[in-house]
Amino acid sequence: MSHAVVVGVDGSAQSAAAAEWAAYQAHRSGMALRMIHAGGAEPELSAAPVDQTQSLPRAVLALRGHLVEVLPGLDVSCEHVPGSPVHALIAAGEREGQLVLGSRGLGGLTGLAVGSVALRAAAHAACPVILVRAGADGQGGAPGDVVVGVDSSRPGAEVLAFAFEKAAERGANLRVLESRDLPAGGYVTAAPLDPPEITAALAAAALVRLQDTLTPWQKKFPEVSVEAEVTGWPAGKALVEASRSASLVVVGRRTPRNRPAVPGLGTVAHAVLHHTHGPVAVVPHD
Known part of the structure; x- marks a missing residue:
């Protein structure tokens, strides 16, 4: 049984829209929100505990704070996962049964409605993948x-x-x-x-x-x-x-x-x- 809604975040407007949509979904369902910032090299091995916030963009941390403020009581976690963004996001989504992504990320090309990470995740994941565009109707708690x-x-x-x-x-x-x-x-x-x-x-x-x-x-x-x-x-x-x-x-x-x-x-x-x-x-x- 799923206990969290997983959403990929990278600091872009598209991923912020996806995170907001996922947050409302989690809040309605009584589940936690798990924000995943994926990519980058594997960290060096260290005996000391790793501070996840040091690997997260400021925009992602600000987004987490905003969601906690507008949806009191929502359990929100945010973590950085190194390696291939597609593989990391798919793995996290499949563990919880669904994955929410912005339709384009920071690497998206102008004029393309859906970015390569979103398309590859939608085509490969064994779980439902929800793609959300910034500025599109029907986000968050909107009716319809x-x-x-x-x-x-x-x-x-x-x-x-x-x-x-x-x-x-x-x-x-x-x-x-x-x-x-x-x-x-x-x-x-x-x-x-x-x-x-x-x-x-x-x-x-x-x-x-x-x-x-x-x-x-x-x-x-x-x-x-x-x-x-x-x-x-x-x-x-x-x-x-x-x-x-x-x-x-x-x-x-x-x-x-x-x-x-x-x-x-x-x-x-x-x-x-x-x-x-x-x-x-x-x-x-x-």
Whole structure:
């Protein structure tokens, strides 16, 4: 069971936004906040105890003080972990079950929505990775739906579980979106229906399948209000548009059983990460 929310910090505005988001998440959930400043060379061995604060940037220490002040009672720790930032952050996140990162850090290039550390963590971590942009809507304790994209033909249980849990924690509505090919001209058929009627019938059937997929989860989380929607838009476009009013968007990252060592983000996750208007959670699943 997770006891802390882990967030990577490096002194940038992006990581400060991520830390604030993670702090509110920890406060709502009754968990601790663990701030990780990763990178740099391994320290020399010494018999004397090491003062962690000497390895932390002043901006990181100031951020910790700010979070303790605005969220009284929140248990906040801050530590420096040497070595590869990606490996250190992933390891810390996997121990607690989730990892929060700024979408770009101090090393990010202007014009890139998501930095290399964030992308690599989202593509490799065995736990959910939440990416937060500075200035994006839905940070901290802001209200808004939790939005999740699914494919009812092969839904990821881990993705739905995460989305329902976050909606329950926030007291938020859960909006479930599925993208389907619904051609405006309909399909050629011998049935006495006009093309628009055929398209409407296809959408209705797809919605029934999606609702059937969600039924067991609604029974498990009866406190969560769920809105299911089938759209003819491409999945990435639909989720980016939904992110305008969402507190969190959840997307899956499929990990092939026969190639577990070959991670990667699909086109939908890439589109959402680079164009979202709010925080995005990437959840690995079979």
